[in-house]
Amino acid sequence: MGHCVRIAKSLQCQVLPAGLEGLLPYTEAVSPTAKPSSVASSSPAPAKLAPPLHKLLLQVADAVQAVRAGRSLTELLAQCPAELRPGTQSLSFHVLRHLGAAEALRAVLAPKSPPPKVEGLLLTALALLWDQGGGPGSAPYADHTVVDQAVSAVRKRMPASAGFVNAVLRRFLRERADLQAQVTAAEAGTAGEVARYNHPRWWIEKLQADWPEVWDQLLLANNSHPPMTLRVNARQGSTAEYLQRLQAAGIAARVLGPLAPQALVLERAVPVSSLPGFAEGAVSVQDAAAQLAGPLTVLAQDGLPALPAGARVLDACSAPGGKTAHLLELADLDLLALDSDAQRLSRVQDNLQRLGQQAQLKAVDARDTASWWDGRLFDAILLDAPCSASGIVRRHPDVRWLRRPSDIAQLAAIQAQLLDALWPLLKPGGRLVYATCSLFKAEGEQQVDAFLQRQSDALRPALQAVTGHLLPLAHNGAPPDGAPPDASASASPGTEALFDGFFYAVLSKRAA
Ligand SMILES: C[S@@+](CC[C@H](N)C(=O)[O-])C[C@H]1O[C@@H](n2cnc3c(N)ncnc32)[C@H](O)[C@@H]1O
Numbered sequence: 001m002g003h004c005v006r007i008a009k010s011l012q013c014q015v016l017p018a019g020l021e022g023l024l025p026y027t028e029a030v031s032p033t034a035k036p037s038s039v040a041s042s043s044p045a046p047a048k049l050a051p052p053l054h055k056l057l058l059q060v061a062d063a064v065q066a067v068r069a070g071r072s073l074t075e076l077l078a079q080c081p082a083e084l085r086p087g088t089q090s091l092s093f094h095v096l097r098h099l100g101a102a103e104a105l106r107a108v109l110a111p112k113s114p115p116p117k118v119e120g121l122l123l124t125a126l127a128l129l130w131d132q133g134g135g136p137g138s139a140p141y142a143d144h145t146v147v148d149q150a151v152s153a154v155r156k157r158m159p160a161s162a163g164f165v166n167a168v169l170r171r172f173l174r175e176r177a178d179l180q181a182q183v184t185a186a187e188a189g190t191a192g193e194v195a196r197y198n199h200p201r202w203w204i205e206k207l208q209a210d211w212p213e214v215w216d217q218l219l220l221a222n223n224s225h226p227p228m229t230l231r232v233n234a235r236q237g238s239t240a241e242y243l244q245r246l247q248a249a250g251i252a253a254r255v256l257g258p259l260a261p262q263a264l265v266l267e268r269a270v271p272v273s274s275l276p277g278f279a280e281g282a283v284s285v286q287d288a289a290a291q292l293a294g295p296l297t298v299l300a301q302d303g304l305p306a307l308p309a310g311a312r313v314l315d316a317c318s319a320p321g322g323k324t325a326h327l328l329e330l331a332d333l334d335l336l337a338l339d340s341d342a343q344r345l346s347r348v349q350d351n352l353q354r355l356g357q358q359a360q361l362k363a364v365d366a367r368d369t370a371s372w373w374d375g376r377l378f379d380a381i382l383l384d385a386p387c388s389a390s391g392i393v394r395r396h397p398d399v400r401w402l403r404r405p406s407d408i409a410q411l412a413a414i415q416a417q418l419l420d421a422l423w424p425l426l427k428p429g430g431r432l433v434y435a436t437c438s439l440f441k442a443e444g445e446q447q448v449d450a451f452l453q454r455q456s457d458a459l460r461p462a463l464q465a466v467t468g469h470l471l472p473l474a475h476n477g478a479p480p481d482g483a484p485p486d487a488s489a490s491a492s493p494g495t496e497a498l499f500d501g502f503f504y505a506v507l508s509k510r511a512a
Pocket residue numbers: 290316317318319320321322323324338339340341344364365366367384385386387
């Protein structure tokens with residue numbers, strides 16, 4: 001398998017569709033000796049050549065430095081020239097998943113920090129040259145290609161540093177095994193853990209405290225590629241019917257099962273434009289864990305009846321609207337969707353339009369109920385609260401480098417304020433579904449425990465459905481036939497890591 005196949009694979013794992021089809025493997029453009037890739041052989045008449053790698057490396061180096069300075073990769077990619085975006089995204093993801101190791105190597109190989117533009121390129125090249133132990137072809141590009149193109153990139157930007165970069169990268173290749181062993185020598189609590197797991201130290205410590213049995217698996221899972229999962233629009237047909245449409249289009253997929261009945265997991269990611277009926281709203285892209293919110297909010301759960309037609313529902317933090325749409329696909333609701341970010345809220349409107357759904361939208365701070373609430377109680381509330389996003393790091397590899405330790409307490413405080421502000425708006429007998437895409441207990445179990453202490457009319461009924469902390473691990477982190485690591489893991493979602501990290505609690509209000 002040629003290295004160009006690897007790049008195609010990693011691109012397929014990104015869910016951003018724009019321009020994905022346009023990227024051909026780099027080696028076809030610049031390396032006449034490269035083996036043909038499977039992508040090339042299945043594309044008989046490629047219309048465009050991929051951009052040269054040194055151009056992508058410059059983009060990636062800038063993106064990596066910007067993330068290190070606190071900017072979100074999503075924003076940076078939105079500003080990237082369209083023809084460079086897919087390659088930049090794919091390579092940036094790879095580099096961010098190896099950034100702890102690359103920084104440690106840079107400190108050893110070039111102890112006096114080089115200028116930022118050179119440093120970005122060095123980090124990028126070192127991450128791409130990191131030997132992941134998968135044997136020949138396991139790295140995205142051949143070593144000589146990375147060195148050659150990194151040096152070309154430096155020449156374009158800071159020609160005087162080309163010799164230095166060349167020397168550093170060649171030394172790394174000569175001493176790679178020893179240097180990798182040196183920087184990842186991981187005594188507990190040493191810098192080696194940052195290089196080994198590619199997460200900041202405080203994040204590692206937090207997971208060690210919250211998940212003492214599986215913290216290392218969680219860190220490694222965060223560096224893996226997530227599956228592309230679809231949610232079939234139940235208004236337009238069954239999951240089985242859409243599976244057939246996919247098969248007819250040559251797209252391999254399988255049903256996920258009763259935990260997420262509308263979910264289909266694709267064998268390989270594809271651009272959304274190739275999904276049958278996507279533009280007409282037949283299907284959406286949504287992780288399986290995120291697909292649990294809709295059923296928990298509107299369908300019958302042990303002791304909680306299904307919401308009747310016309311039920312009044314609040315989706316308090318709705319943008320970009322994945323869960324809003326799912327709620328409306330499952331039931332006829334009088335739905336109010338809020339979000340404090342007006343720009344993000346416009347994406348809810350776009351999503352609902354594509355799916356042929358309607359809701360009332362308001363760009364407000366949900367905590368400020370006096371500014372938006374009309375005084376009518378809600379039958380159900382979905383609070384998909386702002387959080388650290390520590391459960392979806394495999395989809396957003398920049399998140400771990402952007403967060404600061406103090407963010408977690410600040411986010412937990414906002415979550416508590418949202419819970420307290422919205423609870424009085426729920427009818428007696430109604431339910432509030434609290435969700436975060438976080439692995440940290442401060443944003444999950446601990447948050448809900450504290451809420452139950454504060455609210456004497458709040459109950460957390462035991463449900464058959466999956467609730468509590470979901471981990472992005474096979475068996476939800478529990479050994480297949482062993483005791484689960486956490487009581488909430490008793491309803492293990494399966495044998496593969498098909499779910500993002502999430503937390504769900506269903507809180508019901510004591511009837512008056
Ligand atoms: C986890 S995201 C919601 C994802 C969304 N439910 C979905 O499934 O597509 C959290 C959202 O909360 C919004 N938000 C943050 N603070 C808020 C507040 N005080 N009031 C309302 N929305 C808020 C953010 O703008 C963000 O869009």
